[in-house]
Amino acid sequence: MTAPSAPVIDAEGxxxxxxxxxxxxxxxxxxxxxxxxxxxxxxxxxGETVGYLGPNGAGxxxxxxxxxxxxxxxxxxxxxxxxxxxxxxxxxxxxxGVVFGQRTTLWWDLPLRDSFALLRRMYRVPxxxxxxxxxxxxxxxxLAPFLATPVRQLSLGQRMRGDLTAALLHDxxxxxxxxPTIGLDVVSKAAVRDFLRRMNAERGTTILLTTHDLGxxxxxxxxVMVIDHGRVAFDxxxxxxxxxAPVPRTLVVDLAAPAxxxxxxxxxxxxxxxxxxxxxxxxxxxxxxxRVSHDHEIADLTLREPDIEDVVTRLYRExxxxxxxxxxxxxxxxxx
Amino acid sequence: MAEAxxxxxxxxxxxxxxxxxPLSLALLTLSQVGAAMSSVLAIVFVFGHAxxxxxxxxxxxxxxxxxxxxxxxxxxxxxGSVEQLGTHIRTGTLDTMLVRPVSVLVQIAVxxxxxxxxxxxxxxxxxxxxxLPRLDTDWTPARIAMVPxxxxxxxxxxxxxxxxGASLQFYVxxxxxxxxxxTYGGSALTEYPLSIYGQDVMRVVTFVVPLAFVNWQPxxxxxxxxxxxxxxxxxxxxxxxVAVALLAxxxxxxxxxxxxxxxxxx
Numbered sequence: 069m070t071a072p073s074a075p076v077i078d079a080e081g082x083x084x085x086x087x088x089x090x091x092x093x094x095x096x097x098x099x100x101x102x103x104x105x106x107x108x109x110x111x112x113x114x115g116e117t118v119g120y121l122g123p124n125g126a127g128x129x130x131x132x133x134x135x136x137x138x139x140x141x142x143x144x145x146x147x148x149x150x151x152x153x154x155x156x157x158x159x160x161x162x163x164x165g166v167v168f169g170q171r172t173t174l175w176w177d178l179p180l181r182d183s184f185a186l187l188r189r190m191y192r193v194p195x196x197x198x199x200x201x202x203x204x205x206x207x208x209x210x211l212a213p214f215l216a217t218p219v220r221q222l223s224l225g226q227r228m229r230g231d232l233t234a235a236l237l238h239d240x241x242x243x244x245x246x247x248p249t250i251g252l253d254v255v256s257k258a259a260v261r262d263f264l265r266r267m268n269a270e271r272g273t274t275i276l277l278t279t280h281d282l283g284x285x286x287x288x289x290x291x292v293m294v295i296d297h298g299r300v301a302f303d304x305x306x307x308x309x310x311x312x313a314p315v316p317r318t319l320v321v322d323l324a325a326p327a328x329x330x331x332x333x334x335x336x337x338x339x340x341x342x343x344x345x346x347x348x349x350x351x352x353x354x355x356x357x358x359r360v361s362h363d364h365e366i367a368d369l370t371l372r373e374p375d376i377e378d379v380v381t382r383l384y385r386e387x388x389x390x391x392x393x394x395x396x397x398x399x400x401x402x403x404x
Numbered sequence: 405m406a407e408a409x410x411x412x413x414x415x416x417x418x419x420x421x422x423x424x425x426p427l428s429l430a431l432l433t434l435s436q437v438g439a440a441m442s443s444v445l446a447i448v449f450v451f452g453h454a455x456x457x458x459x460x461x462x463x464x465x466x467x468x469x470x471x472x473x474x475x476x477x478x479x480x481x482x483x484g485s486v487e488q489l490g491t492h493i494r495t496g497t498l499d500t501m502l503v504r505p506v507s508v509l510v511q512i513a514v515x516x517x518x519x520x521x522x523x524x525x526x527x528x529x530x531x532x533x534x535x536l537p538r539l540d541t542d543w544t545p546a547r548i549a550m551v552p553x554x555x556x557x558x559x560x561x562x563x564x565x566x567x568x569g570a571s572l573q574f575y576v577x578x579x580x581x582x583x584x585x586x587t588y589g590g591s592a593l594t595e596y597p598l599s600i601y602g603q604d605v606m607r608v609v610t611f612v613v614p615l616a617f618v619n620w621q622p623x624x625x626x627x628x629x630x631x632x633x634x635x636x637x638x639x640x641x642x643x644x645x646v647a648v649a650l651l652a653x654x655x656x657x658x659x660x661x662x663x664x665x666x667x668x669x670x
Contacts, residue, residue: 133499137503138499139667157503158506158507161503162505164503171495171500172500173500179421186414189413189414190410190413190414190504
């Protein structure tokens, strides 16, 4: 076991290069080295909740896969729970819980209860301990009504709660979550966030998560790391990130009838589409909303928070990094 | 061995899960038994026309069939689902297996473990019980001991071939069909005396893909027949060595494939 203050994750200059082999002319093959992650260094202490953010293709998944031992780094030194993930993958598995938001770790055809029974045998959890922990998790995540349901019949939210239970049954000290709220409805998102917060506060479970959802970060992560082009571009709290790359909120106004662009102080129309107008807010939304509703007849109003992608994109526009390596893979910025 | 323990623990959990639907389990098992019985019927049908096939009578051929069926059936029972490796890579379930503290080979092999996989073993076992007393041979202790030893080594050889075939999918995800031609094809090939296929085929299945050691070579000793290839006497006892060598080779190739996956992630 590691000393209590020892970092749960200790990455020093960790890099991963993929070798792409392409057939050029005839049977000749050319090998190109594509860096997916380069020189990533950071530590995560026990009890921290860290959001690991970045645009698609920035190296998030690659980093996560190295952390849990699926991929072997090509450079640097990596320790998770005091172990070298790729070499000591099996030992590490007992100490970490992993959730992939896009796919389940449960067995598609099996009822949740049977999936949990299989996992108990894999992790060799004593029966009494398993029962107690399962009971607790089932209550916290309100899973009792679905225990006999095959995973394929569960809704995405129910399945995610099942996956969280599965990842925590062996009481890991580190929980690694890849997009844990992707595709979930508002209620399920809130349930997952509350649960993770509780696990972190009450059990001291260290949490590392990737997400595209600013809400996840706001409600869960005291610390945010942004990775782009395979490098850590920001490491600090959310307020710090916002100060560095301010992205205004957007007010979407549906007017009763099409009208010329709304002209109010503190807002700027950035787009119109029939009766719908998008206003970029410079300051307090309340004042703008009051003013707009006074001047116009309004059918609907939505206040849109900036997407994490927007913040990250902004971060790069503000501070372009000329030393950044060639873009790894295709970088798509998912701006809604 | 830790892996064997993990296999048994997980197989028990899968079994318990399958046993919750006893009717479906029984019907699936019966259909598998039925499918396997059809090849026994094919042999009996062939002998309705030819009483003797290249020096082997019905009892001899049923004996060869039973040894082959048991070996392939047992390998399929315990490790057949490794052929799903390509699917696990494509759908990403391999990644979920990699974050669990059990050998990936065990996890894939035991995936969806169900007693219905025994469907291929049962008819072969019945056929063996039927054929043994009808064999015209001098049952020395060595010949008697050779029967279970052959089943064991045969199952080991088939397991190694399954794993080798599956490991190809680390390199070419669509390699399953090619591998099946050796696994299922080999199973069909060894149901009959190899001598009916001619010398070239016999050489290939002796020296390239050593299927001849699953049943043919040991059976030549048990039935006291000359080797059509004229190979020395000791070859008939080489099955354990072939099994060990092939398993070592399979383990090596599997591990290399896993290491490749860890460096490419695909």
